[in-house]
Amino acid sequence: MTTPTSFRILRISALLRINGSLKNVEAVICNCQACGNESRLSAGVGLEEVPSGVQLTCPICRTSAEVPTAQFTAQWAEQLRRDRILTRAGIDPSDLYGPWT
Numbered sequence: 271m272t273t274p275t276s277f278r279i280l281r282i283s284a285l286l287r288i289n290g291s292l293k294n295v296e297a298v299i300c301n302c303q304a305c306g307n308e309s310r311l312s313a314g315v316g317l318e319e320v321p322s323g324v325q326l327t328c329p330i331c332r333t334s335a336e337v338p339t340a341q342f343t344a345q346w347a348e349q350l351r352r353d354r355i356l357t358r359a360g361i362d363p364s365d366l367y368g369p370w371t
């Protein structure tokens with residue numbers, strides 16, 4: 271069963287395998303569609319890896335949703351593509367989102 275995603279993922283921070291595939295998710299910046307809050311969720315703090323994907327929980331309204339692995343991987347690929355374009359244009363992608371720490 272799939273849960274409708276109620277988070278808009280803005281940025282993903284993840285560990286990569288040698289071959290460039292996604293190993294595990296460290297943190298995401300996302301926008302909660304239920305309350306509009308934008309927050310940074312990290313492992314154990316609103317972000318939990320589940321067998322079918324990643325479970326996100328809003329720290330403000332406690333809305334929780336599961337993002338399926340396929341969707342997450344697609345967003346990650348899109349982010350890499352966008353970052354390459356920004357880098358080529360002389361823009362550091364991390365400048366747009368601020369530091370992770």
Ligand SMILES: [Zn+2]
Pocket residue numbers: 302303304305306307328329330331332333
């Ligand atoms: Zn919320």
